Amino acid sequence: MKFVRSSLPIYLGVVGGAVVLLAYFLTPKLLQDLSKWFGEWRMTLAAFALTLGAGNLLRIHANRIRLKRESFAFSYVLIFFLIGYIVLGTFWGRTHPLYSYIFDNAYQPLSATVFSINAFYISTACYRAFRARNLQAAVLLIAGVVVMLGKVGIGYAIWPGFATVTDWIMNVPNSAAMRGINMAAALGALGVSLRVILGLERGHLGGE
Amino acid sequence: MDLAVLGVWIAAFCTLAVYSFLYGDNPVFKFAEHAFVGLAAAHVAVMGIENMRNRAWEPFVAGQWWLLGALIGGVMLLTRWFPSVRWISRIPLGFMMGVAAGMAARRAIESEFWKQIISTAGMKLDTLDNVLYLVIVLCTLSYFLFAFNDRTRFGGAIKSVGVVGQYVMMIAFGASLGATIMARLSLVIARLDFLFRNWLHLLD
Amino acid sequence: MAKGMTSMFCFLVAFAAVFWVFVRRTAQGLPSPIRRIGGLDALDEAVGRCTEMGRPVHYTFGIGEMDGNVLASFDVLSYVSGQCARMDTDIIVTNALGEVQMMTEEIVRAAYVNAGKADSYQPDNVRFISNVQTAYMSAILGIFQRERPGANLMLGPFFAESMMLSEAGQQIGAIQIGGTGRTIQIPFFVAACDYTLIGDELFVAGAYIGRKPLQMGAIYAQDFGKWLSLVLMAVGSVLATMGINSVVTLLKK
Amino acid sequence: MDDFLTRMQNIDRRIIYTVVFIVLAVPMFKPMGLPLKITRETKASYDAIEALPEGALVMFATANAPGTQAELEPQSIAVVKHLMRKNAKIVFNPVAAESPRYCDRYREMMAAAGFEEGVDFIQLPYQAGGETLYVAMGTDLKSAYVMIQPGQYELWDSIDGMQDFDLFVDCGGGETQRWAIGHIEAKYHIPHITLITAVILAVVQPYFTSRQFSGIVSGLNGAAEYEVLAGFPGLAASGMDAQSLGHLWVIFTIVLGNVAYFITKAGKAAKARGGGD
Numbered sequence: 001m002k003f004v005r006s007s008l009p010i011y012l013g014v015v016g017g018a019v020v021l022l023a024y025f026l027t028p029k030l031l032q033d034l035s036k037w038f039g040e041w042r043m044t045l046a047a048f049a050l051t052l053g054a055g056n057l058l059r060i061h062a063n064r065i066r067l068k069r070e071s072f073a074f075s076y077v078l079i080f081f082l083i084g085y086i087v088l089g090t091f092w093g094r095t096h097p098l099y100s101y102i103f104d105n106a107y108q109p110l111s112a113t114v115f116s117i118n119a120f121y122i123s124t125a126c127y128r129a130f131r132a133r134n135l136q137a138a139v140l141l142i143a144g145v146v147v148m149l150g151k152v153g154i155g156y157a158i159w160p161g162f163a164t165v166t167d168w169i170m171n172v173p174n175s176a177a178m179r180g181i182n183m184a185a186a187l188g189a190l191g192v193s194l195r196v197i198l199g200l201e202r203g204h205l206g207g208e
Numbered sequence: 209m210d211l212a213v214l215g216v217w218i219a220a221f222c223t224l225a226v227y228s229f230l231y232g233d234n235p236v237f238k239f240a241e242h243a244f245v246g247l248a249a250a251h252v253a254v255m256g257i258e259n260m261r262n263r264a265w266e267p268f269v270a271g272q273w274w275l276l277g278a279l280i281g282g283v284m285l286l287t288r289w290f291p292s293v294r295w296i297s298r299i300p301l302g303f304m305m306g307v308a309a310g311m312a313a314r315r316a317i318e319s320e321f322w323k324q325i326i327s328t329a330g331m332k333l334d335t336l337d338n339v340l341y342l343v344i345v346l347c348t349l350s351y352f353l354f355a356f357n358d359r360t361r362f363g364g365a366i367k368s369v370g371v372v373g374q375y376v377m378m379i380a381f382g383a384s385l386g387a388t389i390m391a392r393l394s395l396v397i398a399r400l401d402f403l404f405r406n407w408l409h410l411l412d
Numbered sequence: 413m414a415k416g417m418t419s420m421f422c423f424l425v426a427f428a429a430v431f432w433v434f435v436r437r438t439a440q441g442l443p444s445p446i447r448r449i450g451g452l453d454a455l456d457e458a459v460g461r462c463t464e465m466g467r468p469v470h471y472t473f474g475i476g477e478m479d480g481n482v483l484a485s486f487d488v489l490s491y492v493s494g495q496c497a498r499m500d501t502d503i504i505v506t507n508a509l510g511e512v513q514m515m516t517e518e519i520v521r522a523a524y525v526n527a528g529k530a531d532s533y534q535p536d537n538v539r540f541i542s543n544v545q546t547a548y549m550s551a552i553l554g555i556f557q558r559e560r561p562g563a564n565l566m567l568g569p570f571f572a573e574s575m576m577l578s579e580a581g582q583q584i585g586a587i588q589i590g591g592t593g594r595t596i597q598i599p600f601f602v603a604a605c606d607y608t609l610i611g612d613e614l615f616v617a618g619a620y621i622g623r624k625p626l627q628m629g630a631i632y633a634q635d636f637g638k639w640l641s642l643v644l645m646a647v648g649s650v651l652a653t654m655g656i657n658s659v660v661t662l663l664k665k
Numbered sequence: 666m667d668d669f670l671t672r673m674q675n676i677d678r679r680i681i682y683t684v685v686f687i688v689l690a691v692p693m694f695k696p697m698g699l700p701l702k703i704t705r706e707t708k709a710s711y712d713a714i715e716a717l718p719e720g721a722l723v724m725f726a727t728a729n730a731p732g733t734q735a736e737l738e739p740q741s742i743a744v745v746k747h748l749m750r751k752n753a754k755i756v757f758n759p760v761a762a763e764s765p766r767y768c769d770r771y772r773e774m775m776a777a778a779g780f781e782e783g784v785d786f787i788q789l790p791y792q793a794g795g796e797t798l799y800v801a802m803g804t805d806l807k808s809a810y811v812m813i814q815p816g817q818y819e820l821w822d823s824i825d826g827m828q829d830f831d832l833f834v835d836c837g838g839g840e841t842q843r844w845a846i847g848h849i850e851a852k853y854h855i856p857h858i859t860l861i862t863a864v865i866l867a868v869v870q871p872y873f874t875s876r877q878f879s880g881i882v883s884g885l886n887g888a889a890e891y892e893v894l895a896g897f898p899g900l901a902a903s904g905m906d907a908q909s910l911g912h913l914w915v916i917f918t919i920v921l922g923n924v925a926y927f928i929t930k931a932g933k934a935a936k937a938r939g940g941g942d
Contacts, residue, residue, distance in 0.1 A: 004299075074242040084250075110240060144386035180373065190317055197310060
């Protein structure tokens with residue numbers, strides 16, 4: 001029983017990971033089929049897990065109401081929209097006019113507006129970050145301002161060279177540095193993944 | 209008032225409710241936030257249920273027996289709701305973690321590592337830009353060498369090359385930030401366009 | 413062997429071999445130097461500050477898929493939640509993926525149990541929010557305003573939420589550590605966080621904190637890969653300039 | 666004076682936000698018509714579509730979502746219109762949970778122009794799974810979409826796998842580009858162009874340099890450039906002036922902060938030399 005509890009999850013991870021990785025290199029049909037199935041299973045399991053996530057959200061907000069936590073009244077709002085929209089989408093379908101109406105007129109504007117808050121946040125973040133406190137910050141500042149001017153028409157109107165310099169920064173130092181960072185990170189991802197695939201990673205699922 | 213006009217008013221309310229947060233947290237934002245999180249979770253759950261049905265259940269019933277594995281795993285995940293048997297859910301979790309690791313490894317090794325070496329190694333050093341490009345890639349990568357310290361042989365030298373890499377990365381980060389501001393501004397422009405054109409009819 | 417994969421497969425085998433050899437060597441107690449990483453040294457400072465101020469720690473993985481970034485971040489979460497348990501400081505974990513939610517529940521619970529504080533574990537503090545990016549962002553904005561975390565740790569596969577979360581954290585005066593292998597988001601962390609883990613620095617976090625043989629082995633294997641690619645790129649492009657493409661031909665085998 | 670300089674280094678965020686609102690709104694009412702430079706990435710994308718044979722088969726995978734629609738929607742509309750002009754057969758593939766609604770609109774656009782659903786274009790169902798889905802499409806497209814019955818769409822029946830496509834368009838503001846490159850381009854070597862938010866240009870660009878992507882359309886300005894190239898009246902072009910002005914404001918605050926910082930620092934240094942007061 002101890003095996004089933006603490007070792008089986010790890011060995012299943014080894015099998016899953018090894019099959020998917022090896023199928024990239026080796027061609028036997030069985031390996032290819034298994035890899036394909038495992039991929040399909042994971043997609044389905046991800047769908048299960050997401051739906052369970054909605055259950056977790058529901059539980060937490062029900063608890064907030066039960067314990068009368070700060071501003072718990074808004075938890076009613078959340079639960080109302082959560083359950084109402086699930087019922088609508090599951091029993092009447094996503095193509096029901098009311099479902100689309102809510103999506104187009106509430107969900108979409110809410111989502112787009114929340115995302116656009118980024119514009120305000122980045123302007124204050126740059127105002128603070130782009131300050132030449134030391135040499136590294138000065139380098140950050142100069143590269144940033146040149147690219148800002150090179151990217152818009154008005155910079156082009158001040159000095160056409162801004163666009164050329166920006167292109168150069170983006171294509172040479174930026175692209176090269178990003179490649180270096182990416183390659184190192186890819187090796188890091190490979191290292192972390194191999195720990196799981198070789199079954200050496202026991203920390204995360206072996207507890208209790 | 210017809211439904212389309214009502215829709216525009218609802219959308220305008222949602223837009224302004226979110227922007228009110230820029231001034232400070234307030235009940236209108238709280239309402240919008242909770243409604244949105246609820247709607248989003250519901251939308252994802254609806255998609256999830258649809259996926260379970262058409263991705264696993266229906267093909268399985270139609271004869272694709274191997275999908276049984278996914279269905280069993282899914283049921284095992286459901287044991288999380290019951291504390292006494294919740295350990296069962298670790299079994300599919302372990303499997304998912306393994307498959308995720310396999311996928312991450314295969315993407316990392318080819319497209320983000322090997323192909324990048326090939327692209328750099330095949331570059332002719334016939335222009336100043338290309339020489340610079342190579343030097344920058346090498347310096348940046350050297351910054352990420354970890355298994356050394358000041359007492360290690362060449363430790364100091366590796367560190368110095370890494371510092372050059374650090375400065376080049378600062379150029380790259382500054383450039384990325386500069387290039388991003390514009391993209392972010394366009395998001396507000398789209399919202400303002402909606403408010404002025406569709407809601408207030410100030411633009412034509 | 414699939415076409416054009418031979419050299420890559422050889423590399424993978426070599427990588428795994430170096431990994432294995434150094435796991436053994438470190439286990440035998442051979443010295444394993446590692447350079448300092450500021451962002452990871454700051455983890456204790458962050459938890460300590462929250463304890464002093466009586467505020468919770470906030471931990472997030474971002475909204476990305478469960479990939480290498482998440483696996484690496486699990487190590488850090490395990491360490492930080494252990495520290496929080498020992499210091500009696502709350503840790504709020506917010507998640508965007510169902511499977512990551514389940515994994516983090518396991519990790520935080522185990523950390524509390526290992527610290528001998530199983531009773532202090534609060535299930536409601538490991539929260540699933542939404543895998544919809546903007547819904548996730550708006551919920552975090554709310555949590556920051558209402559629960560006022562004293563530290564904001566953002567380690568994982570981040571997307572555009574990086575800018576928003578780090579600026580929102582800055583506004584409430586939280587000490588912030590951001591780290592991701594998703595290169596494009598690093599500049600935002602650099603702009604708004606106190607400490608940034610750049611790319612690979614996140615992936616070595618587990619080894620840096622734990623110094624366990626297994627994790628050290630991975631660091632050596634990664635360094636081996638880096639040295640190899642440095643040499644291949646330098647030699648390859650010099651040869652290519654002279655009109656010899658043998659390195660590229662070999663790599664494409 | 667010192668007080669003023671300190672304040673310039675810490676302008677209240679609400680003031681910055683208010684001015685951002687104003688400078689973005691004004692050009693909407695009074696366009697200034699600033700110049701636009703066409704980048705080689707956008708030109709390359711245009712050329713890649715222009716080079717397609719009549720009736721080419723195209724997969725249009727999109728992860729468009731409300732958060733990215735401000736940039737991706739004008740790009741997508743311009744590209745779909747261009748593909749329609751080439752009489753391309755398009756398989757729309759929503760790869761994010763929020764994307765199907767956008768594909769609905771492209772389909773409506775095609776149907777309104779006289780194209781026939783099922784023959785000239787189809788829309789695949791959305792599936793969760795992210796990278797796994799791209800792996801599945803790269804491995805075996807037909808079994809990745811088992812739920813589509815044979816005979817359901819004429820166009821789908823004529824396709825065997827990814828190798829049949831003449832072009833892969835990947836649209837999204839996140840990870841999909843890497844998945845497309847890693848699991849589809851790497852295997853089938855069909856031309857890929859990508860429509861992205863300007864933010865991720867810096868990471869996608871190396872793939873353009875290494876020719877894994879044939880073209881990139883990036884951000885609202887990419888959309889505006891594409892509209893100019895293809896000769897469609899602009900959805901995007903109208904926003905460009907507001908962007909320029911917003912940019913200037915951000916640059917102004919940065920300059921202000923730095924000037925104030927240096928004056929304060931110089932003042933402190935002078936005091937230190939004087940021996941204190």
